[in-house]
Amino acid sequence: MKYEGWAIYDEAGIQRIAAAADILSRLFGYLTPLIRPGVSTAELDARAEEFIRAEGGEPAFKGYKPPFEDAAYPYTLCVSINHEVVHGLPSPTRILQEGQIVSIDCGVRVDGFHADMAYTFAVGEVPPPVQKLLWVTRTALERAIAQVRAGVALGTIGHTIHNFVKGYTFAVAENLTGHGVGVAMHMEPDVPNVGKPGQGPRLPANLVIAIEPMVHMGGKRIKKGADGWAVETSDGSLAAHFEHTVVVRPGGAQVLTSFEPIYQALAHV
Ligand code: MF3
Numbered sequence: 604m605k606y607e608g609w610a611i612y613d614e615a616g617i618q619r620i621a622a623a624a625d626i627l628s629r630l631f632g633y634l635t636p637l638i639r640p641g642v643s644t645a646e647l648d649a650r651a652e653e654f655i656r657a658e659g660g661e662p663a664f665k666g667y668k669p670p671f672e673d674a675a676y677p678y679t680l681c682v683s684i685n686h687e688v689v690h691g692l693p694s695p696t697r698i699l700q701e702g703q704i705v706s707i708d709c710g711v712r713v714d715g716f717h718a719d720m721a722y723t724f725a726v727g728e729v730p731p732p733v734q735k736l737l738w739v740t741r742t743a744l745e746r747a748i749a750q751v752r753a754g755v756a757l758g759t760i761g762h763t764i765h766n767f768v769k770g771y772t773f774a775v776a777e778n779l780t781g782h783g784v785g786v787a788m789h790m791e792p793d794v795p796n797v798g799k800p801g802q803g804p805r806l807p808a809n810l811v812i813a814i815e816p817m818v819h820m821g822g823k824r825i826k827k828g829a830d831g832w833a834v835e836t837s838d839g840s841l842a843a844h845f846e847h848t849v850v851v852r853p854g855g856a857q858v859l860t861s862f863e864p865i866y867q868a869l870a871h872v
């Protein structure tokens with residue numbers, strides 16, 4: 604991975620990341636009621652771009668060439684359906700259907716500062732085991748966030764996620780990690796979803812990281828999809844992905860992206 608150094612900021616920098624995170628949080632509230640059977644993923648992408656620009660931000664993924672790819676990403680959102688883990692492409696022919704799960708991942712930039720967030724939604728009703736996958740992934744992220752404070756070892760974060768997910772017999776996606784974020788989309792450090800408690804670098808105060816567990820119902824293996832972007836589970840099992848941008852503070856995590864679907868949706872009306 605290519606990085607631009609550790610993502611550590613002064614308060615002015617953190618405020619600018621927070622401004623991007625605020626747009627992103629409200630974007631998810633705006634999108635929530637649109638995520639239903641029959642909507643095209645291209646329409647979600649178009650609405651997302653429109654919303655971000657109207658709020659004074661820029662879609663950070665659009666035109667961004669990730670360190671792990673050869674080409675620039677062409678859209679505002681990554682929209683990953685069912686067995687797609689991350690980097691699913693919006694398309695007019697990819698229409699959401701009842702019973703699917705869909706992971707929406709988005710980055711917003713304001714004044715050169717980035718925030719990153721993802722959330723997996725059920726499209727209509729999904730059966731209890733699928734609800735459990737969403738709950739376990741979201742709760743793994745919450746548990747990891749609860750471990751964050753200045754001085755914590757990176758391995759403790761990864762261990763918290765992996766250990767929680769294992770307990771429900773799901774798998775953490777191999778080789779996919781969170782990351783430092785701010786003046787670039789992907790910065791140091793890598794934030795793995797596995798680890799040993801107390802091992803690895805200790806997180807300094809004012810580090811900003813995107814923590815993002817990606818969890819499979821089946822095995823941990825991943826493969827590249829036919830379109831060259833999507834990352835899918837090798838066994839075709841369902842995958843979920845939740846991500847927040849957080850600041851490491853002496854007393855704990857300051858979560859910059861927040862998401863309470865109903866509150867956020869109402870706040871936009
Ligand atoms: N959202 C991904 C991450 O969380 C990055 C997507 S980059 C893109 O790290 F270019 F694929 F959009």
Ligand code: CO
Pocket residue numbers: 719720781782813815846
């Ligand atoms: Co990310």
